[in-house]
Amino acid sequence: MGEFRMPSLGADMETGRLVEWLVLPGESVKRGDIVATVETQKGLFEIESFEDGIMGEPLVPAGTEVSVGTVLALILPERTATVAESGTTVSPAAAVTMASPLPLTATPEVSVTPAQPPAQPQRITASPSARRLAAELAIDLAAIRGTGPHGVIQRGDVEQAAQARDAMPRTTDSAQPATAGSIHPGMRQAIAAAMSRSNREIPHYYLETEIDLSRPLQWLEAENRQRSIRERILPVVLLVKAVAKALRDVPELNGYWLDNQLQIQPDIHIGFAVALREGGLIAPALHGVDQLSLPALMAAIGDLIDRTRTGRLRGSEMTDAxxxxxxxxxxxxxxxFGVIYPPQVALVAFGRIMERPWAEGGMLGVRRCVTATLAADHRATDGHCGSQFLEALNRHLQQPEGL
Amino acid sequence: MTEQELQAIIFAELKKVAPESDPTGVDPTENIREALDIDSYSFQRLLVGFSDQTGIDIPEEDYAKVSTVAGITAYLAARLL
Incomplete structure (x- = not known):
């Protein structure tokens, strides 16, 4: 018996609005399947199931705003039917949010968001693929009649609607895609809540070091000369991979401060800060970075940036950095100088890569350099540990062939 | 391809990476990344877009030559027109 709960998509999240169910009751779900979409102050997210089973009846209708931890539906074991008592499964998403108590029952609607976009007037069921296409083509799903089972809107329905629309004469050429350009009203409040908590609770310490990137960048340029433009690797990929390798050397910075203790995490999931064009910032997770080759990491970063900017992040990417x-x-x-995202215990920041005077072996030269800064939680680690991390970071960057 | 068609391609690709902007309003000699706030990832996406539309793959060592609308136009025109 599993409980599908409103996940916490970050330390700052208190409530979320269940926008849409993507799986119908009675359908089977596998761990990792996207079950629903949830809207938070930071935007719209796809939420996965954490177990296999049969989807139960929704306990919360689409369009409802509920507290984090509220059971949204039960996921029944295969071949079992009726609803039973609450289980005690703790999902990975819930585990991350232990710092704040999880309400076990549904609570009345709480509104912490000062301005919500207008609620959808009725429940719209559409396949994920239809939903994406509709967003890309700026088609309003509410205006489409679905031809799938139970009236579910399918990809073909959206294509037809788009054809019908495009056949109409356009009065203006300035139609914008629905997903682009509009700042999400709660984004500023969400950042404010998380950063206030960070500065209130986390005693930050900061270390800074100057890294000579001449050699790694020359190596990368030689590599890129053999690559088509589509496969070219950006310098940031070297930096992120070197962070992951340095964390293997100094694991104390990779984890959470929970229950008054440091909980070092075995996997290295790096929250990668992506600025949104309309303002604001999201830092979704790149998973298992130490295991990725440089081309694979470049692809993962590109995919993450694209999905962050088009509002297609998954819930797990918001929770497990x-x-x-x-x-x-x-x-x-x-x-x-970074502000740590709780319950994490460290943030690594890279400034602009630029030419600077560099003294070495009694000679002064010009090198391409970057300033790497570590902001770390002094409850979890000390400056000595942080300093070892920055040294390891530099060492890995000076051997780009090994990244 | 005419110069007008090339211009249209350039503006369309710029619009893709900076959807809320009006690339046609940018001074042709202004640094395009500063003017439209294009980060290094989006800049690479822009060059991939040019490559798809024109078949021209701009190597990294030429990035400095394509930092403005005028520069991009001249660079691509020299190889296309």
Whole structure:
């Protein structure tokens, strides 16, 4: 017996609105299947099941805002039918949020969001693929009649609606895709809540080091010369991979501060800060970064940036980062001091890569450098540990062939 | 391909990576990444878009030549027109 609960998609999240059920009662679900979409202050997310089973009747109708931890539906074991008493399964998502008590029963609607977008007037059921296509083509699902089982809107229905629309004469050329451009009203409040909690609770310490990137960048440029433009690897990929390798050397920075103790995590999931064009910031997780080759990591970063900017992140990507990285690339400020995202215990920040004077062996030269800054939780680690991490980071970057 | 068609491709690809902007309003000699707030990932996406539309693969060492609308136009025109 499993309980499908409103997940916590970050330390700052208190409630979420169940937007849509994507699996009908009686259908079988596998661990990792997307079951529902949930809207938080940060946008719309796809939520996966954490177990195999048969989808039970929804306990919460689409369109309802509920507290984190509220049971949304039961996931029944295969070949079992009726609803039973609450189980005690703790999903990975719930495990991350132990810092705040999880309400076990549904609570009355709580509104912490000052401005919500208008609620959908009725329940719309559509296949995930139809839903995506509708978003891409800026088609309103509410205006479509579904031809699938139980009136579910399918991909073909959306294509037909798009054809019908495009056949109509356009009065203006300025139609914008529905997903682009509009700042999510709660985004600022969500960031405010998380960062206030961080600064209130986490005694940060900061370490900074200057890293000479000349050799790794020359190596990367030689590699990229053999690649088509589509396969070219950006410098940030070297930085993120080196962080993962350095965390294998100094694992104390990879984990959570929960229940008054450091809980080091075995997997390295790096929360990668992505700025949204309309303003605001999301740091979804790149999973198992130490296991990825550089081309695979480049592909994962590209995919994550695209999905962050089009609102297609998964719930798990919002919950399981074990450390965060922020990177300014080749524009912007020289040094960044990060604010840790609780319950994580560290954040690594890279400023702008730029040419600087560099003294070595009694000679002064010009090198391409980056300032790497570590913000870490002093409850969990000390400066000595942080310093070892930055040294390991530099060591791995100076051997790019091994990344 | 005419120069007008090339211009249309360039503006369409810029619009894809900066959907809320009006690339046609940017000064052709202004740094396009500063003007439209294009990060290094989006810049690569932009060059992939040019490559798909024109078949021209701009190597990394030429990135400095394609930092403005005028620069992009001249670079692609020299190889296409």
């Amino acid at each position: 074990t450390i965060s990285v922020t990177n300014l690339g080749d524009r912007g400020a020289r040094t960044v």
